[in-house]
Amino acid sequence: MKKLISLLIVAAMLLGMCAFAAAEEPVEVRVSVSSLGNGWPATLEEDWVYQKILKDINVSFKLELVDDYWNAMGTRMDIYDAYMIDIDHLRTWGRDGALLDLTELKETKLASYYNWLGSTKLSAAYVDGVLYGLPKLYDGSKSQLCVTIRQDWLDALGLKMPETIQDLYDVAYAFTYNDPDKNGENDTLGLTAAKPSATGVFLFDTILGSFDTAMGNWILIRDGKVTNALLQPGMVQGLEWCKKFVDAKIVDNDCLSTAGTSQFVSGKVGMIGCTWPGIWKAYGQQQIHDVNPNAVTNFFTTLKSEVGAEPAMYQGDLNSTNAILAISADISEEKLDALIKYIDYITVGEGANLVYYGLEGEHWVYDEQGRIRMTENATAANYISTYQLFSRKELEYLDAKFPEAKMVFDQTTAANRIWTYNSLVVEPEGMYLSDMESYARQQLLDFIYGDRELSEAEYANFIQELNDMYQFDEYMAAAEEQLREQGIVE
Amino acid sequence: MTQLSTPVFKKKPLGTRFIRAIRQYWPLYAMIIPGMLFFLIYKYLPMYGIQIAFKNFSLRKGIGDSLWLWDDKKEWFYWFERFFKSPQSSQIITNTLIISLSKLVMEMIPPLVFALAISETVFKKYARVIQTVSYLPHFLSWVIVFGICATMLGENSGVVNNMIKKMGGQAIPFLSNKKYIRGVLIGSSLWKGIGWSSIVFLAAIAGIDTSMYEAATIDGCGRFRQIWYITLPNLARIFVVLLITKVGHVLDGGFEQVYIFLNDRVRATAEIIDTWVYTQGLGKQQYSLTTAVGLMKSVLSCGLVLGTNALARKWDSSLW
Numbered sequence: 001m002k003k004l005i006s007l008l009i010v011a012a013m014l015l016g017m018c019a020f021a022a023a024e025e026p027v028e029v030r031v032s033v034s035s036l037g038n039g040w041p042a043t044l045e046e047d048w049v050y051q052k053i054l055k056d057i058n059v060s061f062k063l064e065l066v067d068d069y070w071n072a073m074g075t076r077m078d079i080y081d082a083y084m085i086d087i088d089h090l091r092t093w094g095r096d097g098a099l100l101d102l103t104e105l106k107e108t109k110l111a112s113y114y115n116w117l118g119s120t121k122l123s124a125a126y127v128d129g130v131l132y133g134l135p136k137l138y139d140g141s142k143s144q145l146c147v148t149i150r151q152d153w154l155d156a157l158g159l160k161m162p163e164t165i166q167d168l169y170d171v172a173y174a175f176t177y178n179d180p181d182k183n184g185e186n187d188t189l190g191l192t193a194a195k196p197s198a199t200g201v202f203l204f205d206t207i208l209g210s211f212d213t214a215m216g217n218w219i220l221i222r223d224g225k226v227t228n229a230l231l232q233p234g235m236v237q238g239l240e241w242c243k244k245f246v247d248a249k250i251v252d253n254d255c256l257s258t259a260g261t262s263q264f265v266s267g268k269v270g271m272i273g274c275t276w277p278g279i280w281k282a283y284g285q286q287q288i289h290d291v292n293p294n295a296v297t298n299f300f301t302t303l304k305s306e307v308g309a310e311p312a313m314y315q316g317d318l319n320s321t322n323a324i325l326a327i328s329a330d331i332s333e334e335k336l337d338a339l340i341k342y343i344d345y346i347t348v349g350e351g352a353n354l355v356y357y358g359l360e361g362e363h364w365v366y367d368e369q370g371r372i373r374m375t376e377n378a379t380a381a382n383y384i385s386t387y388q389l390f391s392r393k394e395l396e397y398l399d400a401k402f403p404e405a406k407m408v409f410d411q412t413t414a415a416n417r418i419w420t421y422n423s424l425v426v427e428p429e430g431m432y433l434s435d436m437e438s439y440a441r442q443q444l445l446d447f448i449y450g451d452r453e454l455s456e457a458e459y460a461n462f463i464q465e466l467n468d469m470y471q472f473d474e475y476m477a478a479a480e481e482q483l484r485e486q487g488i489v490e
Numbered sequence: 491m492t493q494l495s496t497p498v499f500k501k502k503p504l505g506t507r508f509i510r511a512i513r514q515y516w517p518l519y520a521m522i523i524p525g526m527l528f529f530l531i532y533k534y535l536p537m538y539g540i541q542i543a544f545k546n547f548s549l550r551k552g553i554g555d556s557l558w559l560w561d562d563k564k565e566w567f568y569w570f571e572r573f574f575k576s577p578q579s580s581q582i583i584t585n586t587l588i589i590s591l592s593k594l595v596m597e598m599i600p601p602l603v604f605a606l607a608i609s610e611t612v613f614k615k616y617a618r619v620i621q622t623v624s625y626l627p628h629f630l631s632w633v634i635v636f637g638i639c640a641t642m643l644g645e646n647s648g649v650v651n652n653m654i655k656k657m658g659g660q661a662i663p664f665l666s667n668k669k670y671i672r673g674v675l676i677g678s679s680l681w682k683g684i685g686w687s688s689i690v691f692l693a694a695i696a697g698i699d700t701s702m703y704e705a706a707t708i709d710g711c712g713r714f715r716q717i718w719y720i721t722l723p724n725l726a727r728i729f730v731v732l733l734i735t736k737v738g739h740v741l742d743g744g745f746e747q748v749y750i751f752l753n754d755r756v757r758a759t760a761e762i763i764d765t766w767v768y769t770q771g772l773g774k775q776q777y778s779l780t781t782a783v784g785l786m787k788s789v790l791s792c793g794l795v796l797g798t799n800a801l802a803r804k805w806d807s808s809l810w
Contacts, residue, residue: 092775096548254644257665257753435578441754469577
């Protein structure tokens with residue numbers, strides 16, 4: 001009996017270890033993505049977008065999550081027919097010969113897609129002169145950053161919307177020390193940031209924009225020449241202003257380690273550098289009003305430049321994208337045709353509406369003016385954005401999805417940025433680029449927080465360190481050469 | 491003429507003995523199989539990939555067909571050299587050692603003291619409640635622990651800093667200052683692990699023969715003397731066993747935790763080997779480089795475990 005039981009236990013353990021292979025679809029295209037939309041259906045049967053596509057164009061189009069690139073590379077990569085990847089991966093994989101050369105297809109089978117892209121720059125999709133990617137559509141919408149500010153606090157203190165860096169300082173100072181929420185306690189702060197990237201320096205980009213620079217290694221083009229945010233003449237002055245803000249204790253230092261959004265929403269901080277959706281979507285506004293029903297938010301996108309440049313705030317990269325579709329070099333003719341069929345389907349007309357908004361009548365309807373408006377069931381279509389791959393007419397889409405925030409995204413997407421070109425530059429071999437970047441950010445923060453003396457001479461020493469330890473000068477020389485080759489500068 | 495059968499003293503061949511043992515105890519042997527399969531699949535087969543530490547790994551060619559470094563006109567230690575030549579490598583190694591050695595001490599001594607305190611508590615119900623409460627943090631993920639730390643230690647609205655400010659002091663940037671971050675890492679690790687780590691000690695204390703305590707009491711030993719002369723010597727063995735297993739992780743430093751706590755203000759004192767490898771390897775797809783660093787870590791850790799064990803053997807409390 002004991003033996004029988006142990007046999008059963010062993011059998012059960014072995015069974016548990018076995019993985020059952022999924023049943024195969026007769027004709028299918030499998031695309032790896034690094035994230036899936038919220039509420040992704042558990043089965044293909046429940047995935048009504050999948051079913052609609054299958055019905056309409058007879059392609060079994062499967063999006064599969066690869067949350068770990070190692071997985072994709074090591075053992076499972078060969079099962080995908082195409083990949084949604086970023087520029088770094090496009091380069092490595094392209095050079096390795098893992099991706100399909102699209103140069104010829106651009107003129108033939110993929111012609112309609114590339115035509116649809118219109119004026120979108122293709123530079124990022126090229127690796128060493130070979131076209132490997134289907135880049136994301138660029139339709140005039142740019143980065144979506146702004147500074148959101150508590151208008152009711154401004155009104156309570158009789159202040160104006162900031163227009164210069166001095167105004168920003170004064171407002172932040174008043175928000176900190178003049179009790180803008182009138183609760184009799186000194187418990188508020190001037191400025192925070194929502195930390196949209198992991199670098200934790202976004203807070204100071206709000207200030208450095210006025211000096212035509214930004215925190216860190218950002219390749220810029222000024223007067224037709226390639227330069228770097230670290231080398232901008234206004235940098236030291238900008239850092240001095242950052243230090244002034246820090247020393248006055250009017251910024252939220254916590255946002256270097258955690259997002260400042262909750263501080264802003266809960267009415268502890270009066271200004272936040274953020275991407276608009278977090279604050280301006282109906283949900284964000286609801287949260288703010290739950291805390292304080294009288295809260296009024298407003299926003300601004302730039303401040304006047306202190307160094308005579310065009311007003312700009314925050315860096316943006318028109319070429320960078322974490323969404324390039326690349327096709328496997330091993331794809332069969334049949335699957336390639338199916339994939340192209342899908343691409344043509346989702347770029348215009350019914351297919352585009354399907355992957356943008358969902359099913360007509362169920363998730364969206366046309367209003368009297370012929371605009372698309374979401375219905376109450378629209379949340380059921382939240383997951384479908386992954387199906388859009390690269391194709392989305394951003395402004396049209398935002399207008400339909402978030403009419404409540406139209407004013408904000410119209411202005412933030414049109415605002416001028418400190419345009420950067422890092423994504424088009426490959427570092428010289430042997431250079432430690434990410435080490436250099438993290439060292440530069442650390443030192444800039446040291447300057448701002450007084451761990452390192454802030455002076456022109458010491459800043460020059462810092463640049464010298466970058467050159468000596470990290471070949472920063474060689475990197476910039478390579479950047480200039482490469483951008484010239486690509487025709488970005490003369 | 492028939493010979494008298496004498497008792498067989500000669501050992502049978504190993505194969506025969508093995509087969510006989512299997513026949514006799516087959517349920518036990520069968521129960522090893524899943525465990526062995528686990529180690530085979532998840533621990534031994536992946537070692538095939540170690541070779542890319544000595545290759546110029548190409549995605550297209552795969553692990554097997556990528557060029558060996560020496561076929562690619564490079565030294566065999568190219569990737570190891572690349573790690574050590576990084577301007578940050580010495581800083582990273584120092585950070586790793588400081589953080590993980592401090593954690594090692596914190597994972598050994600305080601749980602021991604805690605276990606002693608629990609076992610000496612007269613009110614057993616009270617001890618049991620404390621014990622259970624102390625386990626809870628172990629089950630929280632580091633993301634949640636970080637959330638708790640941010641709420642407690644935040645500069646502007648953190649509970650601790652609010653108290654400091656109310657008492658007229660200056661707010662302390664615990665999470666964004668090079669000086670404090672290691673303390674926060676070690677402290678939060680202690681908070682999370684103290685209850686859980688004390689379980690082993692409590693079990694060992696429960697296993698001590700109570701007659702020893704009775705004898706000691708008769709001989710006039712007080713509480714502290716009992717701990718000193720009976721409890722601690724009895725715990726020495728388990729302490730060393732734990733130490734040996736933990737020493738193997740000295741080069742880890744706790745990726746999951748550090749990665750979450752890391753920001754540019756504290757990178758200089760908190761970046762560890764594993765977080766560096768993560769940004770370089772997975773962020774920049776330098777798989778060969780990261781495999782080399784991983785391999786180096788494994789070899790060193792293995793050496794440390796063997797060394798500690800050899801040392802422990804001198805006191806007759808080695809693991810094997």
